Amino acid sequence: MQTINLLPHLDHLVQHGYAIVPDFIDPATITELYHYAQQLSPTDWQQAGIGRADQYTTNTAVRQDKIRWLSPEIASEAAYLTVMNELRLLINYELFMGLFDYECHLAHYPPGAFYRKHVDAFKGRSNRILTSVLYLNPDWQANDGGELVIYADDGSSLATVLPQAGKLVLFLSERFVHEVLPGQRDRFSITGWFRHNNSIGGVIDPSH
Ligand code: OGA
Ligand code: MN
Secondary structure, three states: OOOOOOHHHHHHHHHHOEEEEOOOOOHHHHHHHHHHHHHOOHHHOEEOOEOOHHHOEOOOOOEOOEEEEOOOOOHHHHHHHHHHHHHHHHHHHHHOOOOOEEEEEEEEEOOOOOEEEEOOOOOOOOOEEEEEEEEOEOOOOHHHEOOEEEEOOOOOEEEEEOOEOOOEEEEEOOOOOEEEOOEOOOEEEEEEEEEOOOEEOOEEOOOO
16 A cells, blocks of 8 residues: 555545545455455355344345454454554545544455445444445456446446455445446455444444
8 A cells, every 4th residue: 555656546535535546455465365365264254234233134135245344363354454544544644534443344245246226324323434445356357247336426327346456445435325236256355434433322333
């Protein structure tokens, strides 16, 4: 992350509410993360849920990925959390966003899996401010599918993003409807949220 100039991307984030950074993470680090995700066993993953902790459901008609929350106790996971914490501080320094913390999970979409149109946060009901998605997939081609599509308010598509290794997408969590289209290959990513620390109804936002 330190080797590329993020400032034009942060400008784009300010102007448009989202940014796409093609080579956010260097190839060697991405390869390590990719191999780490590959060697996890089925019990290391859980079926992804939808909605807040108090109305938690797993609805495979909406989303079909498997996830694994990252923790600082595991070295390969801690490394990524450190990078994203540096990004959090940079964004706060440049954009005064007051991002308080960051949480993220690995996601695995098997071939054909999707995540239908959704938003990541509802106004006043979540501390999620800024979404990040980092892709881990080597040699991902257009005909592999699995695109992230980000929509404008009028329903037209603003951006269609191939989930190629090293690419980072940032977008305001409340603002954009988005979806993950089915792909032809196993698709690995790390999705995360930079958060504020407001309490909601006296309870710190339960993320999962
Ligand atoms: C999500 C999500 C997008 C992607 O996990 O909420 O929208 O491209 N992921 O994986
Ligand atoms: Mn999402």
